[in-house]
Amino acid sequence: MNDSTAGRKIAVIAAVTFAIMVPALQALTGWGQTAAEFSNDGDQTLRAAGYAFSIWGVIYAGLALYAVFQALPGRAEPHLMASVGWPSAVAGLGCGLWIIASAADLDWATVVIILASTGAVTWGLIAARVRDLGLIGLSRYLVVWPLGLLAGWLTVASAVNILTVLTAQGAIDPAHPLAPALAGIGITTLIAAIVAERIKAPTYGLAVAWGLAAVGVAEWGPKPLVGAAGYAGAALVLMLTVWLAFRRKPFSPYGITDR
Template identity: 35%
Template sequence: MTGTRRGDAVRAAAVLLAAVAQIAGSPLGTALAGRSVGEVSDATRSLVTPAGYAFTIWGPVFALALAWAVYQALPGQRDRAVHRATGWPLAAAFAGNAGWELLFPLAGDRLPVLPAVLLLAIVGAAATAWARLQHAPPAGLPRLLPAAVTGLLLGWVTLAAVVQVASAGVALGAPARGTAAQLWAVGALVAVAGLGAALVLVARVAAGPFALAVVWGLVAVAGAGGPGVVTGAALGAAAVVTAALGARAARRRERGALLVG
């Protein structure tokens, strides 16, 4: 086995192992801590914490990640440029998810800065894969799977990072309600809208999955039953990201790649 082939095999194995680990992470974290991610999240709930149903998005993310991990590990797929470009960043993101699922139930309310920093690292890894994906040549299924995974993952963790920072603030003693909390929440949602729209407007590939995940989370924030000003800001942010996707699709010839991958 040449050095290049050996490197491809190691990378493919790392992606597959990390994809499996993030599926096992949540039940293992619950077993170790004696409480779930949801229980800790409820105890440190902020005005930007989305309604519980929003977290079902992890199901499609994990399923797509596992499907791609298996596909890219096939001997005939390991040397594809798109898998080489996105493999290590996504392996890092998946492994980060597994670590976060262990860490948050154990320390999310006692040492809240640690899971917040880890989640920001996950955002960075997913963003790296996203950036590299934008320059990958059209290749059908080999690009579709990592594009769908990366778009959904980056969109969701972008919002989740804001939620995590807010949760950490509450755990450290910041007010969970009141005028100051509402101002912070609105500012955070405006930032998500701006960042989400900016990424959509410069994207060549997988803007659809990314926007879908961001909008899904924002609508769930609106549906969480918070103050009217926060609900309005969340719906407004969702509308901004949706409008950006529509504007980008109107100007882009390769709409399939943009909207799907």
């Protein structure tokens, strides 16, 4: 194992540890405003039902398993880790930094951080060419799936975060939220469809559908059209995810499978 590989493995472990420990420490110390309090400052345009955030428990568990697995000698597929390793470290670091920025009420910092985190982990999965690797074992379940779940949730969270900040900053009039809310849902659904087809990780689409459905639940009462759009976006992404999962797998030019 060369120094670059060792450094990448250590960076992933450190970033995942940071991502998990920061919210835990905030909960224990009560420092700053919570993520819910941050969102309440500008959630008049678009919001997700509170239960949806329970997905973080699954995400953290998946990231912990991923961090351990990628550090084991000879386990994770080398080409896959060369593509997703550093981007996943950036995303993990960003998850922790977002908690700090939101606790300190640094609105625009949260936008920059969440977009950087989403872009990093998504780009890493796309660059890995997961569809061509033909992964069928642990590298799929302990690398691609946890990172796909994180990328999917961050895709939805980015849209909600941006609209929350724009509303809190007065760029969006809370009295006229319909157009920006529908635009946010539409753009999120379009991006999710494109990314889901590229990375072929079912957890990505499931996370996006989970988030959009939670938007539907939260908005159905106060803004029925926005709620319906959330449900429709969730249904479209879910159907695409199921279709991609059962579509015949392409021939792998690499002939690579897990050890």
